[in-house]
Amino acid sequence: MLTAEDKKLIQQMWGKLGGAEEEIGADALNRMSHSYPPTKTYFPHFDLSPGSDQIRGHGKKVVAALTTAIKNIDNLSQALSELSNLHAYNLRVDPVNFKFLSQCLQVSLATRLGKDYSPDVHSAVDKFMSAVASVLAEKYR
Numbered sequence: 201m202l203t204a205e206d207k208k209l210i211q212q213m214w215g216k217l218g219g220a221e222e223e224i225g226a227d228a229l230n231r232m233s234h235s236y237p238p239t240k241t242y243f244p245h246f247d248l249s250p251g252s253d254q255i256r257g258h259g260k261k262v263v264a265a266l267t268t269a270i271k272n273i274d275n276l277s278q279a280l281s282e283l284s285n286l287h288a289y290n291l292r293v294d295p296v297n298f299k300f301l302s303q304c305l306q307v308s309l310a311t312r313l314g315k316d317y318s319p320d321v322h323s324a325v326d327k328f329m330s331a332v333a334s335v336l337a338e339k340y341r
């Protein structure tokens with residue numbers, strides 16, 4: 201459960217990204233395809249080489265969705281409803297993969313933010329990404 205303090209930490213941390221959102225999204229996707237190669241099967245139509253236009257473009261979309269989620273942190277189900285439909289019904293992404301992207305995003309954030317990615321922020325982001333993942337997976341039942 202995200203506490204009020206967790207939400208504050210996430211919002212503050214996100215505010216420190218200062219224009220690096222696209223880069224962070226692309227880095228997270230790049231790490232995901234590298235560290236968890238089976239995730240590549242969902243992107244047969246992508247050029248997955250690091251820094252490709254498709255990785256960058258997609259990274260930007262993923263981070264924009266997370267920005268929306270952070271703005272609507274008390275109402276994630278509604279905010280991510282369309283995305284949840286897409287991942288469950290159209291893309292059929294196995295929910296196990298959400299954890300992989302979450303791990304990779306955390307490494308990207310930590311690399312970028314250094315000391316600002318404190319254990320408290322880490323814990324808050326971990327909870328937030330679990331909440332996002334459960335919304336994205338909730339239509340599978």
Ligand code: HEM
Pocket residue numbers: 239242243258261262265266283286287291293297298299301302332333336
């Ligand atoms: C598409 C967000 C996890 C596979 C998208 C889009 C967004 C998004 C915003 C674009 C939707 C659009 O164009 O309307 C997220 C978020 C995730 C997540 C926030 C979790 C935190 C994953 C995972 C996979 C995946 C784990 C697979 C390993 C895809 C694919 C597309 C897509 C294949 C379509 C790409 C394309 O053809 O352009 N996702 N995603 N997603 N996502 Fe996710």
